[in-house]
Amino acid sequence: MEKSVLQKYASLIVGYGLNVQKDQDVLIQANIENHDFVLLCVEECYRLGARKVVVDWLSQDLDRINYNYRSLETLSNYEEYEIAKLQWRVDKLPCLLWLDSDDPDGLSGVDMEKVGNALQKRGKVAKTYRDQMDGKYQWCIAAVPGKAWARKLFPELNDEDAIEKLWENILSCSRVTDDPVASWREHDRILKEKCDYLNSLGIDSLHYTSKEGTDLTVGFMDDSIFMGGGESALGSGIYFQPNIPSEECFTSPKSGRAEGIVYATMPLSYQGNLIENFWIRFENGKAVDCGAEKNKEILSKMLEMDEGASKLGECALVPNKSPIRQSGILFFNTLFDENATCHLALGAGFDNCVRCYEEKGKEKCKEEGVNESIIHVDFMIGSDTLDIDAITKDGRVVPVFRNGDWAF
Ligand code: ZN
Secondary structure (H helix, E strand, O other): OOHHHHHHHHHHHHHHHHOOOOOOEEEEEEEHHHHHHHHHHHHHHHHOOOOEEEEEEEOHHHHHHHHHHOOHHHHHOOOHHHHHHHHHHHHHOOEEEEEEOOOOOOOOOOOHHHHHHHHHHHHHHHHHHHHHHOOOOOEEEEEOOOHHHHHHHOOOOOHHHHHHHHHHHHHHHOOOOOOHHHHHHHHHHHHHHHHHHHHHOOEEEEEEEOOOOOEEEEEEOOOEOOEEOOEEOOOOOOEEOOEOOOOOEEEOEEEEEEEEEEEOOOOEEEOOEEEEEEEEEEEOOEEEEEEEEEOHHHHHHHHOOOHHHHOEEEEEEOOOOOHHHHHOOOOOOHHHHOOOOOEEEEEOOOHHHEOOHHHHHHHHHHHHOOOOOOOEEEEEOOOOOOEEEEEEOOOOEEEEEEOOEEOO
């Protein structure tokens, strides 16, 4: 890809996505494969006045070796310096940029039971620190091509052409136009307009039905609100765009209010494994049964990660005419696939989907029904036959989606 285009993308991510301010610190997590693009991002951070930029280099190949050779104990525990780093993040609230280029099958063959157990233990420790910085710092997830990921999507092409083609798709889905920031401002405005309408309805629950067999009712909290596009960091008030791309209006339902069955319409890439053609049945808000054509054990294990892992944390509405869906590509990557179509997420909900959450605080949000878990895993349920009705608090039935698209 031409350097001038990549430069534009880097400046969209860092300048508009993260919105790095003078004297802020920035933490970038990226695969070593993406070294050159990371350098563009780092320079862009400094150009905007960042005080210090730190890069955590990641490698799935290295992860795989570690998972295979290390004991469960060494995989599960944080070393003191790792704890110190979490504390540094709590104290300094650096902006966090995650450049995702993972191979969706990158961990296949690894003992996922062991990995799941280790992540469960680490998650518990990390959560204490995460809770303290929740909502207070700017963050952004964006994608860059990795070789294995590109080859999975375009197996007929050689490495170089596959990467180029993945770049083209990432950039067009991320609205990297002649003036990406202007495109994003307009897109952000439309998302906010949709959310305002949804929030004006006084929704008590959403009823999903589809030809795939989905028949699910998800209940909201009294104060659930839909969000979309950019957010403001607590305290500083700095506006940032957490996902590039982002096409969703989403909210957190009430933990414990979901009834019925839902069929996934896309495979789920979970920790380097693909779970395919699966369904989940809910009773009293809890997943009580599930099935999958492939990797059902991994799905079951995921649902058992902790008490909240079997409950819903997110309902997101995405029309089928999103540029990602229009690209016709299944990315095997949550950032893209979740923005192609409607989805739900198992696990943690979002405090900021509760009206006035800043004043209420974490405990009150939990009381109102924001689900708690160490996992947050999105799975896609949208299709051309998905209809969604909102049932309002005063008993009206308002069409929200018809045939996979906005009904208003
Ligand atoms: Zn989402």
